[in-house]
Amino acid sequence: MKSIRVAVAVAALGVAVTACSSPVQAGSAAIVGNERIAASDLNTHVKQLEEALxxxxxxxxxxxxxxxxxxxxxxxxxxxxxxxxAKAGARVTDGEIDQFIAAQGGLEALEQKTLVQGVPPAYTRQWLGTSIAISKLMQQYGGGTDQAAQQRGQERLIKEAAAIKITYSPRYGTFDPNKGFVDAGRFGRPAAAAQG
Incomplete structure (x- = not known):
């Protein structure tokens, strides 16, 4: 991994494969597959990000x-x-995350770069681990490192990720997989510019 741009590009890919469907349980911000993201966890991360910004x-x-x-x-x-x-067996070690962090000038420098990606400092390592795993999957799915292989990898990654059902709580807005949040819910105006 040469730069944070890889992680940022991979994270941006997530916008294209996130979906919205049926209602969520009380106290949930979202349901991803069978895993619940608690509204309280979201609130904690939001507070951390606001303070860091x-x-x-x-x-x-x-x-x-x-x-x-x-x-x-x-x-x-x-x-x-x-x-x-996890399903594809793409494992990322703490050593790989540490190596990526060191290549970016250390954790503090990297946290500054990821703030504008909406990543609270306490969430940076988890976010990076996932980004590294995505890069591995894209290589695995694409079968190489040239541009055509990367395209094949990205296409398969999108297809595989789309099979994981995602449901957002409507209180955070309505999510369109092609446009992002199109209804700002209770948090302000629509944010279609996020895909730019």
Whole structure:
């Protein structure tokens, strides 16, 4: 892994494969496969991200989505791709995560870069582990490292990930897999620009 751009590009891929369907249980922000993302966990991550953005003097407007929706999208994508990686046997070691962090100038420097991706500092290692697993899956699915292989890998990754059912709580807005959050729910105006 050469740079954070790999992780960012892979995380952005999650927007294309996230879906929305039936109602969720009370206290849930989303259901990914059979795993529940608790609203309380989401709230904790949102608070951490808001505090980190203030400390880093990064305006929330750089996220292009309301903070709550951005963090929820990241949590859903991490869980979705964690499940996909586990199913495909794509394992990531702590050593691989540490190596990636070191190549980016250390954890503090990397956390600053991932803040604008909606990743709270306490969630950075988990997010990176999933991003590394996605890169491995894309190589595995594509059968090589050239551009055509990467395209094949990405297409299969999208297809495999789409099989993992995702349900968002309507209180966070309505999610369209092709447009992102199209209804801001109770958190502000629609955020179609997030896919830009």
């Amino acid at each position: 203030v400390k880093a003097k990064i305006p929330q407007s750089q996220l292009q989505l309301p903070v709550t929706q951005y963090v929820l999208l990241q949590m859903v994508n991490v869980e979705q791709f964690r499940q996909l990686a």
